[in-house]
Amino acid sequence: MGLSLWGSLLFFSFFFKHLTSLDPNTDAFYLSHFFSALRLSNSSQAHNFSSPCSWSGVVVCDSRDNVLHISASGLDLSGSIPDNTIGKMSKLQTLDLSGNKITSLPSDLWSLSLLQSLNLSSNRISELLPSNIGNFISLQTLDLSFNSFSGEIPAAISSLVRLTTLKLHNNGFQFGVPPGLLHCGSLVSIDLSSNRLSGSLPAGFGSAFPHLNSLNLSRNLFQGSLIGVLHENVETIDLSENRFDGHILQLIPGHKHNWSSLIHLDLSDNRLVGHIFHDLSSAHKLGHLNLACNRFKAQEFPQIGKLSALHYLNLSRTNLTNIIPREISQLSHLKVLDLSFNNLTGHVPMLSLENIEILDLSLNKLDGEIPRPVLEKLPMMQRFNFSFNNLTFCNPNVSQETIQRSFINSTNNCPFAAKPIVINGKKVSKKKTGLKIGLGLAISMAFLLVGLLLALRGRRKSRTWATKLAINNSELNSPEQSDSITYVKQATQIPVVMIDKPLMKMTLADLKAATFNFDRGTMLWEGKSGPTYGAVLPGGFRAALKVIPTGTTLTDMEASIAFERLARINHPNLLPLCGYCIATEQRIAIYEDLDMANLQSLLHNKADDSAPWRLRHKIALGTARALAFLHHGCIPPMVHGEVKAAAIWLNSSQEPRLADFGLVKLLEEGFPGSGELDGYTPPEQERNASPTLESDVYSFGVVLLELVSGKRPDEELVNWVRGLVRQGQGLRAIDPKMLETGSEEQIAEAVKIGYLCTADLPWKRPTMQQAVGLLKDISPNS
Numbered sequence: 001m002g003l004s005l006w007g008s009l010l011f012f013s014f015f016f017k018h019l020t021s022l023d024p025n026t027d028a029f030y031l032s033h034f035f036s037a038l039r040l041s042n043s044s045q046a047h048n049f050s051s052p053c054s055w056s057g058v059v060v061c062d063s064r065d066n067v068l069h070i071s072a073s074g075l076d077l078s079g080s081i082p083d084n085t086i087g088k089m090s091k092l093q094t095l096d097l098s099g100n101k102i103t104s105l106p107s108d109l110w111s112l113s114l115l116q117s118l119n120l121s122s123n124r125i126s127e128l129l130p131s132n133i134g135n136f137i138s139l140q141t142l143d144l145s146f147n148s149f150s151g152e153i154p155a156a157i158s159s160l161v162r163l164t165t166l167k168l169h170n171n172g173f174q175f176g177v178p179p180g181l182l183h184c185g186s187l188v189s190i191d192l193s194s195n196r197l198s199g200s201l202p203a204g205f206g207s208a209f210p211h212l213n214s215l216n217l218s219r220n221l222f223q224g225s226l227i228g229v230l231h232e233n234v235e236t237i238d239l240s241e242n243r244f245d246g247h248i249l250q251l252i253p254g255h256k257h258n259w260s261s262l263i264h265l266d267l268s269d270n271r272l273v274g275h276i277f278h279d280l281s282s283a284h285k286l287g288h289l290n291l292a293c294n295r296f297k298a299q300e301f302p303q304i305g306k307l308s309a310l311h312y313l314n315l316s317r318t319n320l321t322n323i324i325p326r327e328i329s330q331l332s333h334l335k336v337l338d339l340s341f342n343n344l345t346g347h348v349p350m351l352s353l354e355n356i357e358i359l360d361l362s363l364n365k366l367d368g369e370i371p372r373p374v375l376e377k378l379p380m381m382q383r384f385n386f387s388f389n390n391l392t393f394c395n396p397n398v399s400q401e402t403i404q405r406s407f408i409n410s411t412n413n414c415p416f417a418a419k420p421i422v423i424n425g426k427k428v429s430k431k432k433t434g435l436k437i438g439l440g441l442a443i444s445m446a447f448l449l450v451g452l453l454l455a456l457r458g459r460r461k462s463r464t465w466a467t468k469l470a471i472n473n474s475e476l477n478s479p480e481q482s483d484s485i486t487y488v489k490q491a492t493q494i495p496v497v498m499i500d501k502p503l504m505k506m507t508l509a510d511l512k513a514a515t516f517n518f519d520r521g522t523m524l525w526e527g528k529s530g531p532t533y534g535a536v537l538p539g540g541f542r543a544a545l546k547v548i549p550t551g552t553t554l555t556d557m558e559a560s561i562a563f564e565r566l567a568r569i570n571h572p573n574l575l576p577l578c579g580y581c582i583a584t585e586q587r588i589a590i591y592e593d594l595d596m597a598n599l600q601s602l603l604h605n606k607a608d609d610s611a612p613w614r615l616r617h618k619i620a621l622g623t624a625r626a627l628a629f630l631h632h633g634c635i636p637p638m639v640h641g642e643v644k645a646a647a648i649w650l651n652s653s654q655e656p657r658l659a660d661f662g663l664v665k666l667l668e669e670g671f672p673g674s675g676e677l678d679g680y681t682p683p684e685q686e687r688n689a690s691p692t693l694e695s696d697v698y699s700f701g702v703v704l705l706e707l708v709s710g711k712r713p714d715e716e717l718v719n720w721v722r723g724l725v726r727q728g729q730g731l732r733a734i735d736p737k738m739l740e741t742g743s744e745e746q747i748a749e750a751v752k753i754g755y756l757c758t759a760d761l762p763w764k765r766p767t768m769q770q771a772v773g774l775l776k777d778i779s780p781n782s
């Protein structure tokens with residue numbers, strides 16, 4: 001304190017020396033006086049006070065040393081400007097004192113009738129604006145923004161007829177806009193935002209400013225209607241955060257409006273009513289559109305497809321109903337999209353994601369899955385919110401915290417294994433799986449999550465069943481998690497039932513641990529009825545776990561009855577169910593993993609040594625027996641539903657064992673995606689129709705043709721073989737690698753059995769019992 005006082009004393013004595021050396025009543029004198037009064041301390045050393053006109057960059061004088069322009073922006077000038085300083089520079093045209101700490105203006109300032117531009121922005125002036133401002137008849141630019149001016153905007157402002165730029169924003173101006181402002185017909189830019197202005201805009205406001213380009217009245221207390229301010233030249237309008245309560249269409253003067261100039265329109269946070277402009281098609285420059293938070297009537301989404309420049313779209317709380325139109329994906333510059341708090345229905349559409357930074361779809365009635373590309377973009381976004389819809393998503397990458405903030409009331413519906421690439425039922429090598437398990441155990445639990453993440457990446461071709469698997473992933477990862485998912489019982493409370501090992505006490509948590517949360521790496525194969533995982537359960541029991549996607553109408557009790565029934569089915573050619581687990585929305589069937597190979601890999605993956613006829617016949621017969629047992633030995637008959645090479649496993653003595661039987665019942669809605677043509681589907685089977693005994697026979701016929709031809713099954717295979725048989729050339733269908741390993745006659749007969757089983761008309765096909773008989777007749781042993 002003492003030091004600064006001493007400093008300023010020094011400073012003033014320094015000035016005084018110079019002032020005394022200047023002629024009084026010259027601009028140099030006034031200017032020096034001005035700078036000294038405002039304690040221009042910092043740059044004082046750099047300037048020569050005896051000739052201020054030489055201060056290049058700050059002062060411009062005419063030939064007679066009259067000061068014309070002062071740009072003293074950001075020079076740390078502080079305090080009150082005294083009289084007889086600037087106010088006396090009668091030739092002054094431009095005065096820029098912005099960004100200083102000036103606290104008050106001199107009373108003689110208003111006499112500067114030649115002043116064209118006054119910039120006092122960002123100072124600390126807190127006074128009323130006097131009516132004397134009307135003296136500035138030459139003024140073109142007036143910027144008093146970011147001060148503490150208060151009171152009313154004087155009516156005398158009407159004299160500033162040359163004014164083009166009026167910036168009074170961020171002050172404490174009160175009361176209404178003086179009607180006299182309408183005389184300032186040259187105005188191009190008006191910013192009165194962030195004041196406490198109130199009342200209605202004076203009548204004729206819109207038409208009074210034919211050159212108006214930019215209008216900002218944001219953050220005031222204006223009310224009443226918007227009166228045609230949006231004429232053809234206007235580029236920027238911000239009327240946000242007021243109390244305007246008219247009809248939104250009053251903004252437009254005529255009926256037909258040409259929006260081609262408009263760049264920025266913000267009417268948010270008002271009380272506007274009516275329906276928003278539906279036809280914005282000519283607004284091809286419009287980059288920013290915010291109509292949020294008004295009181296519009298229920299309305300459909302406006303047509304926005306042509307707004308190719310749009311980068312900000314905020315229609316939050318605009319009472320939108322119906323769907324988000326797909327054209328929204330054409331908005332390739334979109335950075336911010338806020339559609340929150342509406343009544344939007346339907347799915348989340350694809351968006352143009354290149355530039356998106358903020359996405360808020362919360363509080364609507366959207367349902368279905370969030371498109372995967374959108375999920376993948378989330379890490380690059382600044383903010384996103386999908387809360388309070390009826391959405392499901394699968395994104396194991398997002399943290400619990402994010403789920404709780406941005407996905408409230410959504411379902412994280414990740415299937416255990418998400419990428420059904422194993423279309424051909426390729427069996428994951430057991431060695432690799434074992435290694436993976438060993439490695440996984442060695443590495444700590446922390447990698448569990450990572451594993452799951454990796455497992456779930458790239459789930460592009462997700463099938464319908466994937467969405468039905470409803471183990472909540474968040475619950476998988478943190479059992480103590482609560483709130484939105486309390487309906488999911490904790491994994492440690494869900495028991496596993498082992499049919500023949502009642503003493504083996506396990507829970508779902510054990511199954512999860514054994515498969516590393518159903519990591520893809522532990523997946524053995526995957527079919528229409530769901531994925532199957534390899535696991536070593538406590539006690540060293542090697543199991544294959546089939547996760548069955550289920551609908552919700554089959555109760556847990558019914559599911560458990562169905563499982564118990566399956567467990568009682570015992571046949572040497574069936575892979576027995578040895579346990580099950582009923583979690584809330586999915587059921588897990590447990591089979592013993594006998595380290596077998598499946599027919600699929602036997603036939604199609606081994607290039608060199610081909611299976612001889614004897615083995616192929618054995619497989620065909622064993623499979624037929626298994627099916628005959630299901631169809632005729634069980635009451636009621638049991639449909640398999642997914643007969644195919646990949647479901648036929650061979651134990652060490654090459655005896656076939658048919659897996660995955662009896663799951664149709666548990667799937668109840670039929671196999672999702674059974675309409676997909678995988679080569680085993682009979683022609684009569686409609687999309688998603690339940691499989692039947694006859695469709696099992698057809699599928700078995702395809703397996704048989706696959707066995708004899710060595711070719712992969714597809715529609716062509718069936719048509720091709722059937723064509724050959726009809727022409728009496730069935731022999732040509734036989735796998736040449738097998739031909740010499742057995743009787744040509746027997747093999748040709750097998751082709752015919754395949755022909756019968758694949759009859760187009762279901763009732764023309766033999767029963768499985770008949771098929772067993774036919775196959776027995778051609779046994780290589782007999």
Ligand SMILES: *[C@@H]1O[C@H](CO)[C@@H](O)[C@H](O)[C@H]1NC(C)=O
Pocket residue numbers: 042043075076
């Ligand atoms: C003082 O002036 C110098 C150069 O003119 C400038 O870099 C510095 O920011 C000024 N300091 C203050 C406090 O204004």
Ligand SMILES: *[C@@H]1O[C@H](CO)[C@@H](O)[C@H](O)[C@H]1NC(C)=O
Pocket residue numbers: 048049050051
């Ligand atoms: C200030 O400018 C005047 C006139 O241009 C000159 O005579 C004087 O020497 C200058 N003083 C300083 C300290 O530079």
Ligand SMILES: *[C@@H]1O[C@H](CO)[C@@H](O)[C@H](O)[C@H]1NC(C)=O
Pocket residue numbers: 073098099119120121141142143165167
């Ligand atoms: C006034 O000065 C401020 C700060 O230098 C500047 O940002 C603003 O654009 C100026 N006002 C006008 C109307 O030029």
Ligand SMILES: *[C@@H]1O[C@H](CO)[C@@H](O)[C@H](O)[C@H]1NC(C)=O
Pocket residue numbers: 169170193194216217218219236237238264
């Ligand atoms: C209008 O003024 C408000 C508050 O001063 C500001 O936040 C907003 O960016 C301005 N609008 C435009 C379009 O410049």
Ligand SMILES: *[C@@H]1O[C@H](CO)[C@@H](O)[C@H](O)[C@H]1NC(C)=O
Pocket residue numbers: 258259260282
């Ligand atoms: C809108 O105005 C622009 C120029 O101001 C003009 O080129 C365009 O044809 C007009 N469009 C319509 C639909 O009137």
Ligand SMILES: *[C@@H]1O[C@H](CO)[C@@H](O)[C@H](O)[C@H]1NC(C)=O
Pocket residue numbers: 240268269290292293314316336337338358360
């Ligand atoms: C949308 O507008 C509302 C009202 O002005 C505002 O609260 C909200 O933050 C805006 N959303 C975004 C994403 O800017």
Ligand SMILES: *[C@@H]1O[C@H](CO)[C@@H](O)[C@H](O)[C@H]1NC(C)=O
Pocket residue numbers: 294295296297298299319
């Ligand atoms: C939405 O529109 C309906 C009917 O037009 C109206 O009853 C309702 O109050 C509006 N909701 C809001 C939040 O404005």
Ligand SMILES: *[C@@H]1O[C@H](CO)[C@@H](O)[C@H](O)[C@H]1NC(C)=O
Pocket residue numbers: 298317318319320341342343
């Ligand atoms: C949704 O629609 C209902 C019925 O029209 C209405 O009451 C409600 O205000 C609307 N909600 C929103 C957020 O617009």
Ligand SMILES: *[C@@H]1O[C@H](CO)[C@@H](O)[C@H](O)[C@H]1NC(C)=O
Pocket residue numbers: 375376377394395396397453457458
């Ligand atoms: C999860 O992260 C992985 C690796 O960073 C990435 O490849 C994958 O696309 C992400 N998945 C989603 C849904 O964002």
Ligand SMILES: *[C@@H]1O[C@H](CO)[C@@H](O)[C@H](O)[C@H]1NC(C)=O
Pocket residue numbers: 367368390
């Ligand atoms: C949410 O969606 C599910 C099915 O997708 C439906 O059964 C349920 O009724 C929906 N809930 C609400 C509140 O719309």
Ligand SMILES: *[C@@H]1O[C@H](CO)[C@@H](O)[C@H](O)[C@H]1NC(C)=O
Pocket residue numbers: 362363384385386387388405406408
């Ligand atoms: C998402 O929206 C909901 C509802 O408005 C809100 O509770 C939640 O805090 C929002 N989350 C984020 C991250 O903005």
Ligand SMILES: *[C@@H]1O[C@H](CO)[C@@H](O)[C@H](O)[C@H]1NC(C)=O
Pocket residue numbers: 408409410411484
């Ligand atoms: C979402 O909220 C509704 C109503 O509060 C509730 O019935 C529903 O179960 C919730 N859904 C989820 C997935 O949290």
